[in-house]
Amino acid sequence: MSEPLLVPTPSTVTGELPDGLLTAFAGYEDALARNDLAALDAWFAPGENTLRGDATGLLVGHDAISGFRGARVGTVARGIRALHVRVLDPRHAVIMSVNTPDAGGAGLVTQLWSRSDDGAWQVEVAQVAAPPAAINATVxxxxxxxxxxxxxxxxxxxxxxxxxxxxxxxxxxxxxxxxxxxxxxxxxxxxxxxxxxxxxxxxxxxxxxxxxxxxxxxxxxxxxxxxxxxxxxxxxxxxxxxxxxxxxxxxxxxxxxxxxxxxxxxxxxxxxxxxxxxxxxxxxxxxxxxxxxxxxxxxxxxxxxxxxxxxxxxxxxxxxxxxxSQLPASQPNTPARFAVSRALVFAADDDVQDVFVTGVDRLTRAGLLPAPDLVDVGDLAEVLRIFRTLQSLEAWRANGDWVTAHPGALGIAVASRFEAAARINPADEAEARTALADARARLDAVLDGRILLLPSASSTAPSRRANPAAIDRARTNTLTLTCLAGIGGYPALSVPLFEAQGAPVGLCLVGPRHTDLALVDIGAELAAGN
Structure with missing residues (x-):
């Protein structure tokens, strides 16, 4: 087991240093060094008002902060070079610490600590400034x-x-x-x-x-x-x-x-x-x-x-x-027509359904959209089956030789998709191509003079901690929405117009082929008037 982290004497202290504060700070830093998730959870105050921010954004609430920790891969080994304490009152203090990562550079952490009725110190607010990376290798x-x-x-x-x-x-x-x-x-x-x-x-x-x-x-x-x-x-x-x-x-x-x-x-x-x-x-x-x-x-x-x-x-x-090759979205002097499909809306999660329906209604009432036509896009499960069959066949045809020659080289989720693709019978291709042509003809009729409106994805961004089964469900539901543009070869624009519980939800505009620029122009008008 690693030795407890040595915490230096504060360089500056304003006010009378409360009992137990520095011991609590050392305990937190020790838990961080060991990546002890249970201990770290205990050091952060419970409830929805606890905050943690860094260069990637703000986490609101103890559960969100706990989820972030559980999804990251370990912590950065570091020491503490300097402490500065500002005591606000006997139960609240701000600690600013300068840390020295083993990899070099320096980081800065600002924390608001509070003492509960039973005398325990916990972090209510934390702002983390890590040493700037030359390149974020995940990006x-x-x-x-x-x-x-x-x-x-x-x-x-x-x-x-x-x-x-x-x-x-x-x-x-x-x-x-x-x-x-x-x-x-x-x-x-x-x-x-x-x-x-x-x-x-x-x-x-x-x-x-x-x-x-x-x-x-x-x-x-x-x-x-x-x-x-x-x-x-x-x-x-x-x-x-x-x-x-x-x-x-x-x-x-x-x-x-x-x-x-x-x-x-x-x-x-x-x-x-x-x-x-x-x-x-x-x-x-x-x-x-x-x-x-x-x-x-x-x-x-x-x-x-x-x-x-x-x-x-x-x-x-x-x-x-x-x-x-670019076409207008409508005839001269004729407003663009829009369409929605109940089946597509119901393929999304409840919160995305709500913001989509209310958002489209708001745009309509504001005069930014004419009342959309209600259309039938066909059997969505069948459309997804056709798409997945042909996508899998072509993915294996394009990359299967390399995948076969490099066993174990792929991540688990992608490897499972290639394994499934390898099992699809190529003899089914002719049937799938015929079914694709039929589905495309139906969608061409829907998009004849219309722009189809639908959610860009079936959900807001899933947590990194979501279990694989939940992520796979989100993938299937989202593909039910997104595969239509692939089936028809249509342009599709995601416009960041909506939010569900603070998370973005895109409004997708799918237009007839070669209306790419017209879609951007229409999306810009919607955003400007939203």
Missing amino acids: WRLVGTPLVAASDDAGSGALSGETIAVKDLFDISGFTVGAGNPAYLREAVPATETAPAVAALLGAGASVRGIAQTDEFAYSIAGDNEHYGTPPNVRVPGALPGGSSSGPAAAVALGQASVGLATDTAGSIRVPASYQGLWGLRSTHGAVDRTGLLPLAPSFDTVGWLTRGPGVLRAAAAASLDPA
């Missing part, structure tokens, strides 16, 4: 200043001064693709050309800040990675960030890049956008050149972007899409 694989500069001839392009977090699936000349897996990265060779989706942004004046992490092979929408860790969700601390574009989304939400260049096969842009309160656009299938992009399921893979606002999103999309 970034490589970072530069910049990693790749804007094109020489970009001039004052529409994206001049913007920075890009490139999902680790796109080729960048001179760099390797890691696909979220260290074994894959070790064998990768540097690309000789830059993917057109990257080049388009460089040509518009943006620079590449770095290569951002992805869930393995983009085969997830949770945002966790067993090899590199889970990026933070700054809007919902202690929650999953959403994936598979987890790294680009977190980089944008953290303010470390202004554009996340990402992919969306089954919701990998829309889900992290919804979980983190970002703007996210999945482009029309095939509208952006996918050359130089590691595939997952080519029938559904699309390129897209994550941003903090609609202006940069539109500029990124406009730089990458063929303007001649």
